[in-house]
Amino acid sequence: MLAELPRNAPDIRQNTGSAEEAGNHLQRLITQARTSGDPRYLGYAQTLINEWSEEHLTDRLRVLRATLRQSLHQFEPARSDLEQVLTTSSDAEQRIQARLTLANLELVQGRYDVAIKQCKALQADYPGLVAASCLASAEARTANPEQAYASLALALVETSKRQRPDSTSRLWTEGTLGDIAAQAGLPQAQVHWHRVLVATPDDLYIRAQLADWHLAQTNFERVLTLTDGFDTVDTLAVIRAIAMARMGHPDSDGLNDRLRQRFQEARWRGALLHARDAARFLLDVDGQPQEALELAIENWQNQREPLDTRLLLRSSLAANDIAEYQNVRDWLREQGQRDARYPEFEQ
DSSP states (O other): OOOOOTOOOOOTTTOOOOHHHHHHHHHHHHHHHHHOOOHHHHHHHHHHHSSGGGGGOOOOHHHHHHHHHHHHHOOOHHHHHHHHHHHHHOOOHHHHHHHHHHHHHHHTTTOOHHHHHHHHHHHHHHHHHHHHHHHHHHHHSOOOOHHHHHHHHHHHHHHHHSOOOOOHHHHHHHHHHHHHHHHHHHHHHHHHHHHHHHHOOHHHHHHHHHHHHHTTTTTTHHHHHHHHOOOHHHHHHHHHHHHHHHHTOTTTTHHHHHHHHHHHHHHHTTTTOOHHHHHHHHHSSOHHHHHHHHHHHHHHHOOOOOHHHHHHHHHHHTOOHHHHHHHHHHHHHHHHHOTTTTTGGGG
């Protein structure tokens, strides 16, 4: 069956004659991909940026291309773009954006020493809550998450006393506090994520974090509320499928069939962006730990966020692959990372 194009699919060539127009259009496409969960917008963005030769790329276009490449899990080319901007650009705004994007990329890949250096450089160039959040995230994953949480929470309070922070900085900080609180096992995690969702209900990352939190607490009805209407978003659909399976929900089989078909087609096309979601579905819904482990290992080579790490711990245990399990444990010890969501780490 042919895939149906999104309604009002964008005209990629419209109003992209200048670098500024192309940048504006590219940014809209990346934003649409993030807020809709529809990867086809990333394809549109890729087509657009491919029309620009290297010599005609502005700093802004290069940073946006790096953002797109990171979304497509093309991490090394993204890093190369960002490092080039930081090396050659005199545009302060684009250097700051490049620094923040690079710090996030290093965090995603578990390169915490490099991430901390980027966060400190960001703090020097752009002091405030965003830089403080950047540092807190890196420090939480390599030291004491409770202390990182307390420090960032205090920074938000102190900043708010002096002047009301802009909404972007405030919501960024609330989201980071939610992530660190979850790592530390603090119930405040859901409070911070809820605040972000009230202000920006189309933030799919935060919605998934909160839904996953409620799944862990066996608040299945809350999971269904948070994921209702998001069946086309892989991460949210898988969380919903797990909740339905555990509830014995009558609609469980239909959602599971749709997800199986979607993941199979994506693998056939070589376009499986969300290996974590496919692996989690195999582990928690289909009960295929060996197949889940293979995808989890593949995913962990590039992405080492907490949910990626826990999935690899869980799938290696379920598949009785002690060597892989020990490999992850060794890495966690090297990083000094502990996480309340890793009960498997303590075994």
